Amino acid sequence: MVSKPNMQKDGVRSNGQRPSSFHGDGFSPKRAWSIEDSEELYRISGWGDPYFSINAAGHVTVSPRGDRGGSLDLYELVKALKLRNLHLPLLIRFSDILQDRLERLNAVFAKAIARYNYNGIYRGVFPVKCNQQRHLIEDLVRFGAPHQFGLEAGSKPELMIALALLDTPEALLICNGYKDREYIQTAILARRMGQNTIIVLEQLEEVDYVIEECRRLGIRPVVGVRAKLSTKGIGRWGTSAGDRAKFGLTLPEILQAVEKLRAAEMLDCLQLLHYHIGSQISAISVIKNAIREASQIYVELAQLGAAMQYLDVGGGLGIDYDGSKTNFYASKNYSIQNYANDIVAEVKEACDERNLPAPTLISESGRAIAAHQSVLVFDILGTSDVTVEIPEPSDESEHLIIQNLYETYCSISVENYQEAFHDATQFKEEAVSLFGFGYLSLTERVRAERLYWACCASILAIVRQQDYVPDDLEDLEKIMASIYYANLSVFQSAPDTWAIDQLFPIMPIHRLDEEPTQRGTLADLTCDSDGKINQFIDLRDVKHILELHALKPLNASSAQSNSNASNHEPYYLGLFLGGAYQEIMGNLHNLFGATNAVHIQLTPKGGYRIEHVVKGDTMQAVLGYVQYDVEDLVENVRRKTEQALQERKITLDEAQQLLQNYEHSLSRYTYLSP
Structure with a gap:
C-alpha cells in the first residue's frame, strides 16, 4: 500500500487525531461542535467539491450543477422519498452531476487545445x-x-447497447475487448447505418x-491497434500496461499487423492508436510518461503509411x-485540467516535430x-458496543488478579499509560x-473483564491526545470501536x-452539527465475516x-406512532x-438483491423532479435468479402446513398466518424495512 506523505495541514496532527482543542474522550470539545468541524473530520470539501457540502442544519447538501447554482438537502430528500414508499438502502442518482462531469471533461480539453494552439479536436467516449x-x-x-460524445464497448452485449442507443452524428463508437x-x-455493418465504429485490434x-x-462484406472499416506500452501503470491496475498486459499488441505484433493490412491493401483503414495504463492513475508522472x-x-505508424x-x-x-x-491509490496529485494539458502538449510536440497533422x-474516462x-443512503439498524462502567472499588477479599x-x-496516567496497558492485558x-x-468463578471473570475494558477506555482517552501513538497501542482504537449494523449488503452495493x-467516502448525512462521540466500524446484513x-x-x-453519533432512543410518543420501527x-x-x-x-x-434506485434532476424553479424510479429486487426476483419457481x-409450504394440520401440530389460523406471511414476503424488498 502506498502511504500519503507525512503531512500536517488542515489542523490534523501527525497521529491523525484532531487538534488539542478537542480532549478527553477525543471528541469532548472545549467549545461547541460546529459544521466546520464535521467538514474537516469527514474531509467533505476535499472529495466532495463542488457537489457535496454541509448546511447550517447539519445536513449534507447536494449541488448537482456544481458551482452553477441549485442545491438539495440530502436528508430531507431521503425523508421525502421514503414517503413515496422507497425504502432504504436507496441509491440516488443525480443526472445533473453526470451532465456536469461530462461538460467539465470537454471544457478542460477545449481549454488545453486553445492554450497550445492544437490543430486537432477532442472526442470523448464513455466506457x-x-x-x-x-x-x-x-x-x-x-x-x-452537443459534444459529439460517444461510447466504448468492451464486449458484444455492450456493443448491442451502444448500437441501439448511440444516435449522435459524428460521435465515435470504440469497439474494444475480445472479438469473434x-x-x-x-x-x-454498423457503419452502413451511420455509426462511426472503430474496431480496436x-x-x-x-x-x-x-x-x-472486409472482403466478404465489401465495406471498408476503420480500425485501430491497442499498444502494450512499456510505461507501467500504478496502484491496483498497474499491470494493465507492459509486455505481459492482458490486452493489446506488442510493438513487433503491431508491425506484423501493419504488414498484414498493407498486403491486403487496407493500410488506409488503420487510423487509430489506443493504449490503456490502468484505472485510477494517482500520479501525473505516469500519465506524462505514457502519452x-x-x-x-x-x-511512427503515420510514417509507415497508416492513415492515422x-x-x-x-x-x-x-x-x-x-x-x-x-499520490495515494485513493487520491490523485493532479487536476483534470493538468491531465488535459499534458496530453495535448505532448501530442502536439510529437506531431509538430514530424510535420504531421494533429490527431x-x-x-475513455x-x-x-x-x-x-x-449516493447510496442506508440506515443503521443497531449497534454492538464495548460496555465501559466505572468499576466498584476492590478490596482484599477479592482474587489477587x-x-x-x-x-x-487507578494508577493510569500520561506518564505510564503504555505500561498500564501491558499490565492490564497480562492480568x-x-x-x-x-x-x-x-x-476463578464466572462472576469473578466478568469482574476482571469489566476492569480490563475500563483500563482500555482510560488509556485510549490519553492515547487520543498524543502526537505519537506507540505501535503496541495502535489497535486500541479498533478494539474499543462499536459495530454499527448497516441495512445493506457490501457484496451488492460496494463490492x-x-x-x-x-x-469510498462514508459519513452521516445529518446530525453534523453534533459531535460524533462514537468510533465504529460497519457490519452489513450478510452472514459473512467479510461483510463489513x-x-x-x-x-x-x-x-x-x-x-x-450515538443512536438516539425514540421518545414515548414516537415509539407509539412507529410500533413497527426500531x-x-x-x-x-x-x-x-x-x-x-x-x-x-x-x-x-445471501440473496440480497439490487437496491431501490431513483434518478433526481433539478428543476428551473429550484426544486427537483424524480425522472425515474427503479425498484429494487424482490425476494421473488432473486429466487428466480437462482432457478427457484x-x-x-408456495405449494410446498402449503402442503407442509396441511400435513401439520392433520397431525394437529398447528391450528388453522396459524397455518393461514404462516402462508400469508410467506407469500407476502416473496413480493417484498430483500432488505429490512419498517
Missing part, C-alpha cells in the same frame, strides 16, 4: 462497462450530444478476421476519493464521469487462564470495498474506525463516489 444501467447510458448520450467474427461483422488473429470480413511513449508510436487520425488515451483519469490530493484525441453522480486490575486502573489473560482451570480494499467496512478515508493513509431514531449514512463499477459488479450474497415454493 459502457463502467456503468451499464439503461437510464444512465441514455442520459450520457443525451448530455453528450460476429462481433467484427456487426461493427463493420487487440489480438493478431483479429487482423485476419477484419481483412476477411510521451504513445505519441512516438503514433507518429485518432489517438485514444484510454481510461485512468482518477478521482480524489479521500480529498488528500496526493483527434479520445479518452468512465470513473471520472460516473463516480460522483450516485482482580485487585491487580483495579490497582492498574486479563491470566484471568482467562485461571477461569479455564476452575480457579470493491471487500474485493480490492477500495476506499473497516477502512475509511483519512488525511494520512487509512483509518480503521469511523467517527459516528427503538431508536433513524440514523442515515451515505456512501459517496460509488457510481462507477459498483452497481454492475454487485452479487447476490415461486409457485412451487
Whole structure:
C-alpha cells in the first residue's frame, strides 16, 4: 500500500487525531461542535467539491450543477422519498452531476487545445462497462450530444447497447475487448447505418478476421491497434500496461499487423492508436510518461503509411476519493485540467516535430464521469458496543488478579499509560487462564473483564491526545470501536470495498452539527465475516474506525406512532463516489438483491423532479435468479402446513398466518424495512 506523505495541514496532527482543542474522550470539545468541524473530520470539501457540502442544519447538501447554482438537502430528500414508499438502502442518482462531469471533461480539453494552439479536436467516449444501467447510458448520450460524445464497448452485449442507443452524428463508437467474427461483422455493418465504429485490434488473429470480413462484406472499416506500452501503470491496475498486459499488441505484433493490412491493401483503414495504463492513475508522472511513449508510436505508424487520425488515451483519469490530493491509490496529485494539458502538449510536440497533422484525441474516462453522480443512503439498524462502567472499588477479599486490575486502573496516567496497558492485558489473560482451570468463578471473570475494558477506555482517552501513538497501542482504537449494523449488503452495493480494499467516502448525512462521540466500524446484513467496512478515508493513509453519533432512543410518543420501527431514531449514512463499477459488479450474497434506485434532476424553479424510479429486487426476483419457481415454493409450504394440520401440530389460523406471511414476503424488498 502506498502511504500519503507525512503531512500536517488542515489542523490534523501527525497521529491523525484532531487538534488539542478537542480532549478527553477525543471528541469532548472545549467549545461547541460546529459544521466546520464535521467538514474537516469527514474531509467533505476535499472529495466532495463542488457537489457535496454541509448546511447550517447539519445536513449534507447536494449541488448537482456544481458551482452553477441549485442545491438539495440530502436528508430531507431521503425523508421525502421514503414517503413515496422507497425504502432504504436507496441509491440516488443525480443526472445533473453526470451532465456536469461530462461538460467539465470537454471544457478542460477545449481549454488545453486553445492554450497550445492544437490543430486537432477532442472526442470523448464513455466506457459502457463502467456503468451499464439503461437510464444512465441514455442520459450520457443525451448530455453528450452537443459534444459529439460517444461510447466504448468492451464486449458484444455492450456493443448491442451502444448500437441501439448511440444516435449522435459524428460521435465515435470504440469497439474494444475480445472479438469473434460476429462481433467484427456487426461493427463493420454498423457503419452502413451511420455509426462511426472503430474496431480496436487487440489480438493478431483479429487482423485476419477484419481483412476477411472486409472482403466478404465489401465495406471498408476503420480500425485501430491497442499498444502494450512499456510505461507501467500504478496502484491496483498497474499491470494493465507492459509486455505481459492482458490486452493489446506488442510493438513487433503491431508491425506484423501493419504488414498484414498493407498486403491486403487496407493500410488506409488503420487510423487509430489506443493504449490503456490502468484505472485510477494517482500520479501525473505516469500519465506524462505514457502519452510521451504513445505519441512516438503514433507518429511512427503515420510514417509507415497508416492513415492515422485518432489517438485514444484510454481510461485512468482518477478521482480524489479521500480529498488528500496526493499520490495515494485513493487520491490523485493532479487536476483534470493538468491531465488535459499534458496530453495535448505532448501530442502536439510529437506531431509538430514530424510535420504531421494533429490527431483527434479520445479518452475513455468512465470513473471520472460516473463516480460522483450516485449516493447510496442506508440506515443503521443497531449497534454492538464495548460496555465501559466505572468499576466498584476492590478490596482484599477479592482474587489477587482482580485487585491487580483495579490497582492498574487507578494508577493510569500520561506518564505510564503504555505500561498500564501491558499490565492490564497480562492480568486479563491470566484471568482467562485461571477461569479455564476452575480457579476463578464466572462472576469473578466478568469482574476482571469489566476492569480490563475500563483500563482500555482510560488509556485510549490519553492515547487520543498524543502526537505519537506507540505501535503496541495502535489497535486500541479498533478494539474499543462499536459495530454499527448497516441495512445493506457490501457484496451488492460496494463490492470493491471487500474485493480490492477500495476506499469510498462514508459519513452521516445529518446530525453534523453534533459531535460524533462514537468510533465504529460497519457490519452489513450478510452472514459473512467479510461483510463489513473497516477502512475509511483519512488525511494520512487509512483509518480503521469511523467517527459516528450515538443512536438516539425514540421518545414515548414516537415509539407509539412507529410500533413497527426500531427503538431508536433513524440514523442515515451515505456512501459517496460509488457510481462507477459498483452497481454492475454487485452479487447476490445471501440473496440480497439490487437496491431501490431513483434518478433526481433539478428543476428551473429550484426544486427537483424524480425522472425515474427503479425498484429494487424482490425476494421473488432473486429466487428466480437462482432457478427457484415461486409457485412451487408456495405449494410446498402449503402442503407442509396441511400435513401439520392433520397431525394437529398447528391450528388453522396459524397455518393461514404462516402462508400469508410467506407469500407476502416473496413480493417484498430483500432488505429490512419498517
